[in-house]
Amino acid sequence: MADQKLLPGDVHWYDLPDEAADAPDDAANLPGGAADVPEERPRRRLPGRWLRRAATNSTAILLLLAAWEALPRLGVLDPVFVPPLSEDLVAWYDLLVTGRLPEHLGASVARSLAGFGLAIVLAIPLGLLIGWYRPVADFLTPLLELFRNTSAVALLPVFTLILGIGETTKVTFALYACAWPILLNTISGVKTVEPLLIKSARSMGLGPAGLFQKVILPAAVPTIFTGVRLAGAHSILVLLFAEMVGAKAGLGYLILDTQSSFRIPDMYAGIITISALGVLFNLLLVGVERRFSTWRTT
Amino acid sequence: MTKISIRDVSKTFQVRDDPEPFTALAGTDLDVREGEFLTLVGPSGCGKSTLLDLIAGLTAPTSGEIRIDGTPVTGPGLDRGVVFQQYALFPWRTAQANVEFGLEAKGVPRKERARRAREHLALVGLAGFGERYPHELSGGMRQRVAIARSLAFDPDVLLMDEPFAALDAQTRESLQEELLRVWEHTGKTVVFITHGIDEAVYLGERVAVMTSRPGRVKEVVDVRFDTREGDLRAHPAFGEYRHHVWSLLREEVAAAQVQEREVATSHG
Numbered sequence: 001m002a003d004q005k006l007l008p009g010d011v012h013w014y015d016l017p018d019e020a021a022d023a024p025d026d027a028a029n030l031p032g033g034a035a036d037v038p039e040e041r042p043r044r045r046l047p048g049r050w051l052r053r054a055a056t057n058s059t060a061i062l063l064l065l066a067a068w069e070a071l072p073r074l075g076v077l078d079p080v081f082v083p084p085l086s087e088d089l090v091a092w093y094d095l096l097v098t099g100r101l102p103e104h105l106g107a108s109v110a111r112s113l114a115g116f117g118l119a120i121v122l123a124i125p126l127g128l129l130i131g132w133y134r135p136v137a138d139f140l141t142p143l144l145e146l147f148r149n150t151s152a153v154a155l156l157p158v159f160t161l162i163l164g165i166g167e168t169t170k171v172t173f174a175l176y177a178c179a180w181p182i183l184l185n186t187i188s189g190v191k192t193v194e195p196l197l198i199k200s201a202r203s204m205g206l207g208p209a210g211l212f213q214k215v216i217l218p219a220a221v222p223t224i225f226t227g228v229r230l231a232g233a234h235s236i237l238v239l240l241f242a243e244m245v246g247a248k249a250g251l252g253y254l255i256l257d258t259q260s261s262f263r264i265p266d267m268y269a270g271i272i273t274i275s276a277l278g279v280l281f282n283l284l285l286v287g288v289e290r291r292f293s294t295w296r297t298t
Numbered sequence: 299m300t301k302i303s304i305r306d307v308s309k310t311f312q313v314r315d316d317p318e319p320f321t322a323l324a325g326t327d328l329d330v331r332e333g334e335f336l337t338l339v340g341p342s343g344c345g346k347s348t349l350l351d352l353i354a355g356l357t358a359p360t361s362g363e364i365r366i367d368g369t370p371v372t373g374p375g376l377d378r379g380v381v382f383q384q385y386a387l388f389p390w391r392t393a394q395a396n397v398e399f400g401l402e403a404k405g406v407p408r409k410e411r412a413r414r415a416r417e418h419l420a421l422v423g424l425a426g427f428g429e430r431y432p433h434e435l436s437g438g439m440r441q442r443v444a445i446a447r448s449l450a451f452d453p454d455v456l457l458m459d460e461p462f463a464a465l466d467a468q469t470r471e472s473l474q475e476e477l478l479r480v481w482e483h484t485g486k487t488v489v490f491i492t493h494g495i496d497e498a499v500y501l502g503e504r505v506a507v508m509t510s511r512p513g514r515v516k517e518v519v520d521v522r523f524d525t526r527e528g529d530l531r532a533h534p535a536f537g538e539y540r541h542h543v544w545s546l547l548r549e550e551v552a553a554a555q556v557q558e559r560e561v562a563t564s565h566g
């Protein structure tokens with residue numbers, strides 16, 4: 001399940017620059033001599049445009065929410081299985097004030113972050129090693145190919161057998177799923193550094209260590225961060241699955257437990273929470289990614 | 299005084315799927331004098347860039363020897379600065395930080411680095427553009443940054459590989475003028491590769507013409523003008539030099555085309 005999203009260079013709407021439509025980058029490449037005037041630095045978006053964008057972006061969401069409220073009330077959908085949005089939100093609020101939601105949310109977030117963090121700490125150095133040292137790559141690539149094509153879900157029973165049903169299993173599961181996008185992007189980031197930049201740095205007398213530190217690493221940072229962002233999304237998506245098969249806390253547990261005990265509005269409250277969490281986490285990572293790749297515009 | 303001496307240099311490459319090695323240079327001889335501006339022209343594929351890589355120490359010759367100030371070249375070094383056609387600026391560094399790159403490699407202290415980088419940006423007419431990233435600069439400005447970067451660590455020799463080929467005619471002309479100004483100001487030895495005959499005659503005190511592959515130096519043409527001020531290209535002598543280099547090149551270009559056709563038929 002983790003595989004189709006791993007390709008480096010995987011483009012999502014949030015990857016596209018905001019000014020894509022109206023700030024032609026080529027302006028900087030236009031012919032011109034000593035007197036040529038470079039284009040202005042991209043300006044901050046104007047409030048009016050921002051509002052219009054916000055309206056355009058949220059219309060579909062608002063329509064969905066309206067349908068969610070209206071269709072059960074009109075009897076088009078069975079309100080027992082799909083309660084109107086307002087009822088779900090009331091249930092969500094109750095879960096929040098009774099402290100049950102924060103408890104489950106905290107459990108999920110802690111596991112996700114632990115797996116995600118460990119994946120960053122392990123996969124980036126390993127990826128740098130594989131990308132930089134040919135013998136390491138030759139040695140490990142077949143193994144990587146094998147495991148990359150082995151879904152984390154298929155391995156969950158193995159993790160459970162070896163590590164038990166406790167926290168270790170869930171964190172390891174998230175770690176395994178998160179490690180792939182980071183690892184593969186790091187490898188590709190190191191491997192796809194523009195050869196001319198390496199040649200240029202070598203001409204200035206840089207040895208392998210200096211080359212790695214001053215050229216390879218900074219050039220690979222944006223690609224590595226794309227991997228980190230993809231991993232962030234994975235960390236929550238896959239963890240939920242682990243929490244559904246063996247857990248006593250966490251949003252995955254909450255959703256499955258409320259469904260089986262027929263507390264349907266509570267179930268939707270859990271789903272709403274997981275969606276919001278995923279979106280927020282992703283926005284945060286996109287922001288961090290932008291911050292680290294301001295120079296990557298071409 | 300000879301700055302760079304190239305003696306009987308040959309370079310062959312092993313090409314994939316081809317048992318025959320590819321000969322880029324065979325028996326090349328050339329002397330570059332201290333402080334001179336030498337331009338190097340030749341038909342495409344004659345090994346001009348290979349020769350520059352060899353002087354830069356980025357690759358080693360198969361046979362023969364290259365000496366700088368009498369010392370054989372064994373690898374890259376900060377006594378030579380290379381300017382590439384595609385600028386080769388580090389996109390994650392500002393113009394200022396790009397110019398500082400070579401100074402970092404040289405171990406110049408931070409404050410001194412900043413000062414020298416600013417100075418050299420000003421020298422190429424980019425004072426005040428230090429905080430721009432390469433993608434925020436035009437092609438001509440990027441190449442100025444690259445030239446400033448190579449000058450900042452104060453090499454004796456500037457090696458330039460068709461640095462203005464990717465620029466439009468107007469930008470190219472103004473950069474040519476500025477390069478001459480910088481050269482007169484700094485007194486560096488410059489080896490400048492180009493495929494433009496006008497550019498070669500305009501910039502070079504001497505123009506070395508290379509043969510078609512495998513490349514050798516066919517003839518070195520002395521270019522003398524009383525002054526380089528004003529519209530040099532309109533000077534009658536400019537036309538004569540131009541024609542002379544053109545005639546030398548034409549035979550080689552024809553030979554190179556025959557070669558290409560032969561390769562195409564033997565591989566087709």
